[in-house]
Amino acid sequence: MIGRMFRGGVHPPEKKLSADVPVKPLPVPEQVIVPLSMHIGAPAKPVVQGGDEVKLGQLIAESSGFVSANIHSPVSGVVRTIEPRDHPLGRKLPCFVIDNDGKDDAVEFTPLGDWPTAEPKALIEAIHAAGIVGMGGATFPTHVKLSPPPQFPIDTVIANGVECEPYLTSDHRLMLEHPDRVLEGLRIVMRVLGLDKGFIGIEQNKPDAIALMREKVADHPGVEVLALPVRYPQGAEKQLIYAATKREIPSGGLPMNVGCLVQNVGTLAAIRDAVVEGKPLVERIVTVTGEAVAQPVNLLVRLGTPIRLLIEAAGGATVPTAKVISGGPMMGLAQYTDQTPVIKGSSGLLVLGPEQAPVIEAGPCIRCGACVRGCPMGLQPTELARLVQNDDFAAAEAWGVLDCIECGSCAFGCPAHIKLVHWIRFGKAEVMARRKKG
Amino acid sequence: MLTAILTLTGVGLVAAIGLGIASRVFAVQVDPLVEQVAELVPGVNCGACGNASCNAYAEMLVAGTAGIDECTVMSDEARAKIAEILNIEFTKTDKPTAVVLCQGTTAHIQLKYHYDGVPSCRAAQLVAEGYTGCDYGCLGLGDCERVCPFDAIHVVDGLAVVDEEKCTACGKCVDVCPRNIIELHTTNQRVHVLCSSQDKGKIVRGVCDVGCIACRKCVKVCPVEAIEFKDNLARIITEKCIQCGACARACPTGSILDQGGPHYIAKINDNCTGCTLCARKCPAGAISGEKKLLHVVDEKKCVRCHVCYDVCNFEAIALVDEQGQEMIAPKPKKKKKKAAAPQGAAS
Numbered sequence: 001m002i003g004r005m006f007r008g009g010v011h012p013p014e015k016k017l018s019a020d021v022p023v024k025p026l027p028v029p030e031q032v033i034v035p036l037s038m039h040i041g042a043p044a045k046p047v048v049q050g051g052d053e054v055k056l057g058q059l060i061a062e063s064s065g066f067v068s069a070n071i072h073s074p075v076s077g078v079v080r081t082i083e084p085r086d087h088p089l090g091r092k093l094p095c096f097v098i099d100n101d102g103k104d105d106a107v108e109f110t111p112l113g114d115w116p117t118a119e120p121k122a123l124i125e126a127i128h129a130a131g132i133v134g135m136g137g138a139t140f141p142t143h144v145k146l147s148p149p150p151q152f153p154i155d156t157v158i159a160n161g162v163e164c165e166p167y168l169t170s171d172h173r174l175m176l177e178h179p180d181r182v183l184e185g186l187r188i189v190m191r192v193l194g195l196d197k198g199f200i201g202i203e204q205n206k207p208d209a210i211a212l213m214r215e216k217v218a219d220h221p222g223v224e225v226l227a228l229p230v231r232y233p234q235g236a237e238k239q240l241i242y243a244a245t246k247r248e249i250p251s252g253g254l255p256m257n258v259g260c261l262v263q264n265v266g267t268l269a270a271i272r273d274a275v276v277e278g279k280p281l282v283e284r285i286v287t288v289t290g291e292a293v294a295q296p297v298n299l300l301v302r303l304g305t306p307i308r309l310l311i312e313a314a315g316g317a318t319v320p321t322a323k324v325i326s327g328g329p330m331m332g333l334a335q336y337t338d339q340t341p342v343i344k345g346s347s348g349l350l351v352l353g354p355e356q357a358p359v360i361e362a363g364p365c366i367r368c369g370a371c372v373r374g375c376p377m378g379l380q381p382t383e384l385a386r387l388v389q390n391d392d393f394a395a396a397e398a399w400g401v402l403d404c405i406e407c408g409s410c411a412f413g414c415p416a417h418i419k420l421v422h423w424i425r426f427g428k429a430e431v432m433a434r435r436k437k438g
Numbered sequence: 439m440l441t442a443i444l445t446l447t448g449v450g451l452v453a454a455i456g457l458g459i460a461s462r463v464f465a466v467q468v469d470p471l472v473e474q475v476a477e478l479v480p481g482v483n484c485g486a487c488g489n490a491s492c493n494a495y496a497e498m499l500v501a502g503t504a505g506i507d508e509c510t511v512m513s514d515e516a517r518a519k520i521a522e523i524l525n526i527e528f529t530k531t532d533k534p535t536a537v538v539l540c541q542g543t544t545a546h547i548q549l550k551y552h553y554d555g556v557p558s559c560r561a562a563q564l565v566a567e568g569y570t571g572c573d574y575g576c577l578g579l580g581d582c583e584r585v586c587p588f589d590a591i592h593v594v595d596g597l598a599v600v601d602e603e604k605c606t607a608c609g610k611c612v613d614v615c616p617r618n619i620i621e622l623h624t625t626n627q628r629v630h631v632l633c634s635s636q637d638k639g640k641i642v643r644g645v646c647d648v649g650c651i652a653c654r655k656c657v658k659v660c661p662v663e664a665i666e667f668k669d670n671l672a673r674i675i676t677e678k679c680i681q682c683g684a685c686a687r688a689c690p691t692g693s694i695l696d697q698g699g700p701h702y703i704a705k706i707n708d709n710c711t712g713c714t715l716c717a718r719k720c721p722a723g724a725i726s727g728e729k730k731l732l733h734v735v736d737e738k739k740c741v742r743c744h745v746c747y748d749v750c751n752f753e754a755i756a757l758v759d760e761q762g763q764e765m766i767a768p769k770p771k772k773k774k775k776k777a778a779a780p781q782g783a784a785s
Contacts, residue, residue, distance in 0.1 A: 091573075333566075422561055
């Protein structure tokens with residue numbers, strides 16, 4: 001079954017430079033920087049202090065609210081201090097600085113045992129304990145997503161292996177190298193929600209992954225692999241749900257409003273590790289790529305590793321770098337220092353030279369409508385940008401500025417190089433601030 | 439020809455009579471008081487008072503539902519006239535003005551990264567908390583300039599600068615600044631700490647030449663303890679400040695601005711009768727001398743606040759510059775008639 005294509009969208013050059021490079025573990029750094037905020041929600045509360053010895057996988061900060069997540073030490077060694085350090089989000093946030101003793105002395109993991117018979121509650125507790133958050137980039141705590149309020153029953157779960165961002169290949173490699181982990185993770189989520197039906201969405205530009213996953217799901221009749229057309233942002237939650245179920249999430253709603261739940265394949269593999277092995281989330285696959293590195297690679301990286309080491313592992317920069325982006329080119333965040341650490345949501349690291357990331361002055365809008373055609377949410381980016389530019393935030397709100405998913409399709413297609421997403425993000429921030437004020 | 443003239447004249451007459459009747463029948467009764475007050479309110483419709491327009495504010499004033507102080511823009515003269523018309527109480531206000539608490543022009547600051555986004559401070563603040571090395575200083579993209587209805591604030595060399603003459607303290611720039619570095623200060627407060635950085639001195643030094651490095655020299659020299667330190671930043675307590683400018687002279691980075699002055703050193707001449715008034719009033723303890731004997735000013739201790747100059751009744755204190763040259767002659771003796779004024783009223 002292939003659902004209907006979502007409206008809008010664009011097709012940027014795919015540039016999957018590292019698609020054929022097997023994942024290799026990056027040597028564990030001598031020092032890791034682990035932020036207290038690696039998820040959306042309240043920062044975790046430290047349970048160890050500067051000077052304390054920690055083991056690999058030991059809980060070092062616990063979730064401090066319903067929407068929050070546990071954090072575990074990615075190395076064994078000594079916590080040097082907790083202090084503000086550069087965070088991928090672009091500001092200084094409190095981080096553990098942990099000196100690695102090189103022993104990788106791990107705490108004893110306690111697996112849940114026979115999960116197919118376990119209570120959903122116990123499974124959610126195991127996922128919560130392991131500090132798992134959405135690893136596609138949004139970093140929403142997974143245990144919260146798996147505990148929808150009773151008025152929103154979930155009937156469809158979708159594994160997101162679309163990876164529609166250009167350059168990124170971490171999910172692709174994960175599906176090729178560990179398809180069983182992904183599948184088992186999906187089945188655990190289905191068990192939690194009491195479902196016998198699940199989808200795995202993969203874009204058609206990954207035929208090897210589609211074939212392999214199809215082979216693996218043959219024994220599990222409830223799971224179906226969807227080969228989706230290549231179109232950005234196919235991997236966005238709302239667009240993926242539409243493709244799989246033809247359901248449209250109402251404005252301001254969440255997937256649970258239409259009975260759906262989407263989990264990134266990386267998150268599913270982590271869920272499986274948490275449940276089957278009792279292993280907390282302390283490492284992830286990161287694609288280090290871009291025209292400006294010598295050898296694009298996929299690395300298995302401990303959380304808290306400075307991105308400088310990742311760039312070195314990819315052979316270093318071959319030209320003076322113009323931009324280093326955490327995430328993909330469409331939605332990633334440009335970094336102003338190479339000292340920021342890898343966090344739970346870091347799917348890729350993109351290093352671009354001046355040729356790929358030129359500085360272009362924005363010109364006047366020529367009313368061509370490319371942004372309107374490209375918008376997957378059916379908005380009018382040019383109009384929104386104009387309203388925000390004129391400080392008319394009430395009108396921008398009425399024109400649906402808050403529905404923007406910031407996918408970047410409009411700015412990508414704009415021949416005048418207008419920074420549409422930036423204007424709209426500015427508008428969203430102002431509208432939210434005004435709502436708070438009341 | 440004749441038909442045309444008659445027709446047009448006829449149409450004209452009918453219309454004139456119609457309009458005449460309409461103007462009487464449908465006349466809108468406007469309170470003459472409102473009209474008078476509306477003439478006096480600023481008429482810029484800035485919205486700072488919370489009303490939709492200046493006319494609406496005028497109506498509320500006449501109705502007595504709005505206070506005369508709610509408009510921050512109006513001059514004291516206009517306020518006085520309105521108070522007279524409406525027969526209400528009015529006290530003179532100490533008119534505030536907007537002050538930008540940053541001196542980081544392009545030449546003084548380091549940048550965190552090259553910013554290529556939309557030209558708005560509020561939007562720039564969303565990208566890694568702004569592109570200036572200092573997380574607290576002026577971004578210089580002019581959101582305040584665009585929002586100001588009085589053309590009173592402009593970005594010059596990457597820094598917002600207020601034109602005090604034009605500023606009406608409506609507070610629009612204060613609200614729009616994403617870094618909250620614009621404050622309204624009363625115009626008789628002449629000494630300002632023009633820095634907002636809450637970083638430690640080492641960090642400030644790394645990103646800005648003119649920032650507060652939290653050395654606390656100003657606290658030490660202040661004779662009246664009018665400077666407090668909070669979050670690595672000096673703050674002047676306006677109620678205590680005597681505008682002497684000693685802190686500004688002591689500041690090694692020049693982050694305190696003294697708009698008052700010039701300030702001179704006090705020097706006591708032979709007219710001194712040894713009344714000890716100046717020594718008692720001196721906040722810095724810089725004046726010494728026995729009763730009924732000539733007093734002396736310790737130049738090193740003098741904070742140049744001019745308090746002694748103001749209190750001396752014997753034409754005995756002059757103000758001199760560093761070279762000892764007299765800049766301001768002693769204040770003439772008060773005439774006997776007025777000398778009866780009580781001391782307390784002066785301070």
